[in-house]
Amino acid sequence: MTGKGDTVKTNNTVVFQSDFGLVDGAVSAMFGVANAISPQLHLHNLTHEIPQFDIWQASYRLIQTVEYWAPGTVFVSVVDPGVGTDRKSVAVLTESGHYIVTPDNGTLTHVAKAIGITRRHEIEEAENRLKDSQHSYTFHGRDVYAYTGARLAAGLIDLDGVGRALPAQETVVYPSTPARLENGIIEASVDILDIRYGSLWTNCPRELFAELGVGRGGYVSVTITHHGRTVYGNDLKFGQSFSDVNVGASIVYINSLLNVGLAINQGNFARAHDVGAGTEWRISFRKTTTQEIS
Amino acid sequence: MTGKGDTVKTNNTVVFQSDFGLVDGAVSAMFGVANAISPQLHLHNLTHEIPQFDIWQASYRLIQTVEYWAPGTVFVSVVDPGVGTDRKSVAVLTESGHYIVTPDNGTLTHVAKAIGITRRHEIEEAENRLKDSQHSYTFHGRDVYAYTGARLAAGLIDLDGVGRALPAQETVVYPSTPARLENGIIEASVDILDIRYGSLWTNCPRELFAELGVGRGGYVSVTITHHGRTVYGNDLKFGQSFSDVNVGASIVYINSLLNVGLAINQGNFARAHDVGAGTEWRISFRKTTTQEIS
Amino acid sequence: MTGKGDTVKTNNTVVFQSDFGLVDGAVSAMFGVANAISPQLHLHNLTHEIPQFDIWQASYRLIQTVEYWAPGTVFVSVVDPGVGTDRKSVAVLTESGHYIVTPDNGTLTHVAKAIGITRRHEIEEAENRLKDSQHSYTFHGRDVYAYTGARLAAGLIDLDGVGRALPAQETVVYPSTPARLENGIIEASVDILDIRYGSLWTNCPRELFAELGVGRGGYVSVTITHHGRTVYGNDLKFGQSFSDVNVGASIVYINSLLNVGLAINQGNFARAHDVGAGTEWRISFRKTTTQEIS
Numbered sequence: 001m002t003g004k005g006d007t008v009k010t011n012n013t014v015v016f017q018s019d020f021g022l023v024d025g026a027v028s029a030m031f032g033v034a035n036a037i038s039p040q041l042h043l044h045n046l047t048h049e050i051p052q053f054d055i056w057q058a059s060y061r062l063i064q065t066v067e068y069w070a071p072g073t074v075f076v077s078v079v080d081p082g083v084g085t086d087r088k089s090v091a092v093l094t095e096s097g098h099y100i101v102t103p104d105n106g107t108l109t110h111v112a113k114a115i116g117i118t119r120r121h122e123i124e125e126a127e128n129r130l131k132d133s134q135h136s137y138t139f140h141g142r143d144v145y146a147y148t149g150a151r152l153a154a155g156l157i158d159l160d161g162v163g164r165a166l167p168a169q170e171t172v173v174y175p176s177t178p179a180r181l182e183n184g185i186i187e188a189s190v191d192i193l194d195i196r197y198g199s200l201w202t203n204c205p206r207e208l209f210a211e212l213g214v215g216r217g218g219y220v221s222v223t224i225t226h227h228g229r230t231v232y233g234n235d236l237k238f239g240q241s242f243s244d245v246n247v248g249a250s251i252v253y254i255n256s257l258l259n260v261g262l263a264i265n266q267g268n269f270a271r272a273h274d275v276g277a278g279t280e281w282r283i284s285f286r287k288t289t290t291q292e293i294s
Numbered sequence: 295m296t297g298k299g300d301t302v303k304t305n306n307t308v309v310f311q312s313d314f315g316l317v318d319g320a321v322s323a324m325f326g327v328a329n330a331i332s333p334q335l336h337l338h339n340l341t342h343e344i345p346q347f348d349i350w351q352a353s354y355r356l357i358q359t360v361e362y363w364a365p366g367t368v369f370v371s372v373v374d375p376g377v378g379t380d381r382k383s384v385a386v387l388t389e390s391g392h393y394i395v396t397p398d399n400g401t402l403t404h405v406a407k408a409i410g411i412t413r414r415h416e417i418e419e420a421e422n423r424l425k426d427s428q429h430s431y432t433f434h435g436r437d438v439y440a441y442t443g444a445r446l447a448a449g450l451i452d453l454d455g456v457g458r459a460l461p462a463q464e465t466v467v468y469p470s471t472p473a474r475l476e477n478g479i480i481e482a483s484v485d486i487l488d489i490r491y492g493s494l495w496t497n498c499p500r501e502l503f504a505e506l507g508v509g510r511g512g513y514v515s516v517t518i519t520h521h522g523r524t525v526y527g528n529d530l531k532f533g534q535s536f537s538d539v540n541v542g543a544s545i546v547y548i549n550s551l552l553n554v555g556l557a558i559n560q561g562n563f564a565r566a567h568d569v570g571a572g573t574e575w576r577i578s579f580r581k582t583t584t585q586e587i588s
Numbered sequence: 589m590t591g592k593g594d595t596v597k598t599n600n601t602v603v604f605q606s607d608f609g610l611v612d613g614a615v616s617a618m619f620g621v622a623n624a625i626s627p628q629l630h631l632h633n634l635t636h637e638i639p640q641f642d643i644w645q646a647s648y649r650l651i652q653t654v655e656y657w658a659p660g661t662v663f664v665s666v667v668d669p670g671v672g673t674d675r676k677s678v679a680v681l682t683e684s685g686h687y688i689v690t691p692d693n694g695t696l697t698h699v700a701k702a703i704g705i706t707r708r709h710e711i712e713e714a715e716n717r718l719k720d721s722q723h724s725y726t727f728h729g730r731d732v733y734a735y736t737g738a739r740l741a742a743g744l745i746d747l748d749g750v751g752r753a754l755p756a757q758e759t760v761v762y763p764s765t766p767a768r769l770e771n772g773i774i775e776a777s778v779d780i781l782d783i784r785y786g787s788l789w790t791n792c793p794r795e796l797f798a799e800l801g802v803g804r805g806g807y808v809s810v811t812i813t814h815h816g817r818t819v820y821g822n823d824l825k826f827g828q829s830f831s832d833v834n835v836g837a838s839i840v841y842i843n844s845l846l847n848v849g850l851a852i853n854q855g856n857f858a859r860a861h862d863v864g865a866g867t868e869w870r871i872s873f874r875k876t877t878t879q880e881i882s
Contacts, residue, residue: 011333015322021784022316022610023637025652028603029844031632032656039599039630039658042333044325049317052784053854064319068326068436070333081854084829135794137829139844142656196315196346206429241378241431256323256433266347266375305627309616316610336627338619343611358613362620362730364627490609490640500723535672535725550617550727560641560669 006118007158008097011072012038014153017046017061018078018141019053029142030076033130034150041153046075053081055106056174056278060192062100063110064257071097076149077107078141089123089144091152091162092171101149103140109173117168123148124163176279179204181211188260190224190281198268200275202283204260212287214238219288220252222262224273227280232273235288242266252285260285300412301452302391305366306332308447311340311355312372312435313347323436324370327424328444335447340369347375349400350468350572354486356394357404358551365391370443371401372435383417383438385446385456386465393453395443397434403467411462417442418457470573473498475505482554484518484575492562494569496577498554506581508532513582514546516556518567521574526567529582536560546579554579594706595746596685599660600626602741605634605649606666606729607641617730618664621718622738629741634663641669643694644762644866648780650688651698652845659685664737665695666729677711677732679740679750680759687747689737691728697761705756711736712751764867767792769799776848778812778869786856788863790871792848800875802826807876808840810850812861815868820861823876830854840873848873 014034020026031043046065050058058079066075080087080103090104095116100108101123108117125144128151133143151157159165179188179202188204214220216239224232237245238252242265245251250269255261262269262283275281308328314320325337340359344352352373360369374381374397382398389410394402395417402411419438422445427437445451453459473482473496482498508514510533518526531539532546536559539545544563549555556577557563569575602622608614619631634653638646646667654663668675668691678692683704688696689711696705713732716739721731739745747753767776767790776792802808804827812820825833826840830853833839838857843849850871851857863869 013329013333015326019784022633022635023783025634025649026784026844028632028634028649028653029656032603032653032658032661035601035630035632035661036656036658039601042329043632044322044329044337045316046319046322047316061319061322065322065326068323068330070326070330073326073329082831084831135842135846136844138841138849142844195317196313243376243378253432254429256320256430256436258429261432307623307627309620336623338616338623338631339610340613340616341610355613355616359616359620362617362624364620364624367620367623489611490607490614537670537672547726548723550724550730552723555726 008072008093010074010099010153010155011070012040012153013042013044013069013073014149015044015046015069015073015075016048016146017050017058017075018048019050019058020048020141022048026139026141030146033142033146037147037150037156038154041150050079053079055079056109057192058107059109059111062107063114066094066098066111067096067115069098074099074101074149074153076145077102078145079107080105080140083140084137089125089140090166091121091123091148091159092117092168093119093159099152101145101152104172106172106174108171109176112171112173117171119159120166120168120171121159121162122164122166128162176203179208181208184212184286186212186285188283188285189279190275190277190283192277193270194261197263198270199255199261199263200269200277200283201255201257202260204285206254206258206260209260209285212285214287216240216244221286221288221292222252223284224275225282231275235292236262302366302387304368304393304447304449305364306334306447307336307338307363307367308443309338309340309363309367309369310342310440311344311352311369312342313344313352314342314435316342320433320435324440327436327440331441331444331450332448335444344373347373349373350403351486352401353403353405356401357408360388360392360405360409361390363392368393368395368443368447370439371396372439373401374399374434377434378431383419383434384460385415385417385442385453386411386462387413387453393446395439395446398466400466400468402465403470406465406467411465413453414460414462414465415453415456416458416460422456470497473502475502478506478580480506480579482577482579483573484569484571484577486571487564488555491557492564493549493555493557494563494571495549495551496554498579500548500552500554503554503579506579508581510534510538515580515582515586516546517578518569519576520570525569529586530556596660596681598662598687598741598743599658600628600741601630601632601657601661602737603632603634603657603661603663604734605638605646605663606636607638607646608636608729610636614727614729618734621730621734625735625738625744626742629738638667641667643667644697645780646695647697647699650695651702654682654686654699654703655684657686662687662689662737662741664733665690666733667695668693668728671728672725677713677728678754679709679711679736679747680705680756681707681747687740689733689740692760694760694762696759697764700759700761705759707747708754708756708759709747709750710752710754716750764791767796769796772800772874774800774873776871776873777867778863778865778871779847780865781858782849785851786858787843787849787851788857788865788871789843789845790848792873794842794846794848797848797873800873802875804828804832809874809876809880810840811872812863813870819863823880824850
C-alpha cells in the first residue's frame, strides 16, 4: 500500500496495548496525557492484559488486530522489561499504513514478518517527552510512548518529527521458523493460545494446509511435541466451524487469522492436553489415510 | 415509544458485549472494524466478561443496561456457542427504540419479555460481512456482527438493509416463570447474582413485593430452595439501602432494576450461603407475623 | 492555578472510577446515563478494579492520574460503602482545575493533601438525580454521580447548580503521617502497592530522599516493619531505573509519581517479602556507610 519513504496521514486514533493491567491508574494516566494533547483524539485499547514482560504475546496481539483498524491509526504498545536499558524507542510505519510506537525489543516481530515495515524512526526523547517528566525514569509508557503516539496521531509531528530515521530492515525480531510442508507432512509450531477458549493457534497458514488435500469433514493426523517429547497424537476431523463436531469433540479448523487452529467444541484443548505455546511446542499435520480411518 | 414497522434513527453509538474477555485482541479487532467503517462512531463496552457461552447472563446484562443508553444506540452482543450452526443472526429494534445485533439464540430473552421487540431482521451475510472475510468461519463477532452493527449505527444501512424481516414475536427466548403471589406467599426465582458483591437479584418486581404489605424496617420470611431442597430460611429485615442493617447483617431490598434483592451489608450473601442463580434456584417471600418477630 | 471561588470551564470529558468491576452492566449503565445526557461527551475509565469498599486505594488512584488529564476534566469516583447513610455526596474543584464527583468519605484524601481543593459543593439530590430513579436507593453511581458528573462536564450545570457550597477545608480525609527525616533516618510508610509488578510505593518524596545524599549507584539501608515487627532489613542499591540492577535483584528508585519505590527487577518485591501497604507498614531509609558496604 505504501512504499519506503512514503507517508500516511494519521487519523486522530490511538490504540493502546501494555502489560500494565487495568487495576490501577497507569493506563488512565496514558489516556490523560493523550487527551490533554488533543481532545479530538479517539482513544482505544488493544489489551492491557499481556502477561508481564511477554514481548512475544504483545507482538502476536498486534498482528491479530492492526489491519482491522483504518490505515493512519497509531498503536502504542508498551511491554518494556528493558526500560532504562539501551533498547531503542521507535515509531514505525507498516506496509499497511499503520503506525506503531513501541520499544524496539521484539514487539514488532509478527508485524515485520507478516505485514512489513517501511519506515522506522528512533524517538528523540529530549524533544518527545511529557513536559516536566525528566525525573521519571520508569514509566516511558506515559512520559514518552503515549506522548509521542498522541502527537503523531493528532498530526502535531510526523515521523521526521519523532527523530532520526533508522533502517527499517533492522527492526528487532525474534527468530522463528515458518511452517513447512515436506513429504506430505507439515511441520509447524503453536504460535499462541486463544487463552479464553483454550484453542491452539499454529503458524501454519490456510494455503499451506490446503496442499495436504484434506477437505471439510476429512481427517488429519496431528502430533504435538514439546522439546521433542510427544504430548498428543490423534486423528482429528477438519471442519469449517466448531459445530462441525459434537460438543466436547476436538477439531482442526482455520482460525480467524486464517491459520490452522485446534479446538474442542465448547471445551478447552490446551487445558485438556496440557499444551502451551512457543517455538518449542511443535505440531505436525498429515492427511489421514483411508485405512487409518476405517 | 415505537410501534411495529416504525423506525428509529441511529445515533452513531455502538455498545459491545461478548464472552471474549479482554486478554487478547478479539474485542479490539471488533472495535477496529467499526472504527474503519466510520471514525465518527462512539464505541463503548457493556461487558466482555460474560462466562463462556452463558447466553442467559448475556440476556440479563442487556436488560440491566439497554434503557440507560439513548434511543438509537446499537448494541452488538456476541455470546455465540452455536457459531456455524443454523442459529439465525439478527438485528432487532426494541419498543424502547434501541437496536441489538446478535445471534438469535436466547440472548434477547429478557429484553423481549420486559421491553418488547418491534422489528426483527435476519442478517443477510452475503451482503453484510467484512470484505475479504469469506474464509473466516469462527469469528462472526468481528466479520458479521460488529460490521453490521457499525453500519447500522453510522446510518449506512437500515433494518431493511440488514436483511429480510422476520416475525418479531418469534424471537428465541428461554422459558421462565414470572414471580407470582398466592395465599400471601410470593414464589420467585434468583435471576442472577450481582457477582462482585454477592447479592441475589430475584425476578420479583417491586410492585408485586409491595402487595405483601411489608414496610421499611418490617420483616420478611425468606426461603431459598435448590431443586426442591431448602438451602436457606430466615426472617430478614426489609430495608431501603444496605445501611439500614448493621455491617455483616442480611437485608431484603429493592435493587437498581427495581426487583427484590438479598444482600449482606458489605458482605457476600451468595458465598455465605452457597446460593447460585437460575430457574432452579427458587425463592419465596411472605410477611413475617408479629408473633414470629417477638 | 485557580483560587477559591474561581471556576474552570469543563471540557466534555468524564473519567470514571469505581469498585464495581467490569463483569456486569453497572459501569455501562453509568456510561449510558452520561452518553444520553450529551453524545458529545468523551467517556473514559480510571479503573473499576478498586477492591470493594477500599476508599484509601480509590483516593490513591486519583492522585496517580488526575493531573495527567487536561484541566476541566470531570472525574466520577464511586467507592461507596456508605450508600444510604448520611455521608455527603459532593462535587469539588481542585487547585489544578479538575472536578471530582464522589461520596465525601475519604476518597479525596490524597488529592486534598497533595493538590488542594478550592471549592466543594454538596449534590442536591432532589434536582440532580436521573429522571424516574426515585425508587432506586442502592446505585447512586448511576442515578446521582454519573448523572451529575455528566451534566457538569457537558456544561449544563456548574458547581452552583450542583448544590450549596460547603467549606473546602472540611473535606473528609483520612489521617496520615507524612514522611520525615530525623538524625539521618527517613521514617515513611508504604502508601500502596504497584499491584501488577509488586513494587512498594512509599510516601517519601524524591526531594526528601535527596537529603540523605545517596547518589545513583549508592546504597541505602532499608528496614520495613509491620505493627512494629521487622519484616525486612537490607542494604539496597539506589538506581534510576530497574535495569540499574540485575534481573532478580532489589532496587530503591524514584517511581513515576516521584516518590521512593522498592522493586525487584522483573520480580515481585511485595510477594517475595510478604509486604503489604497501609499506615501500619512503616519503612525507614538511611545512607549505608562505607564500612557497611565493604
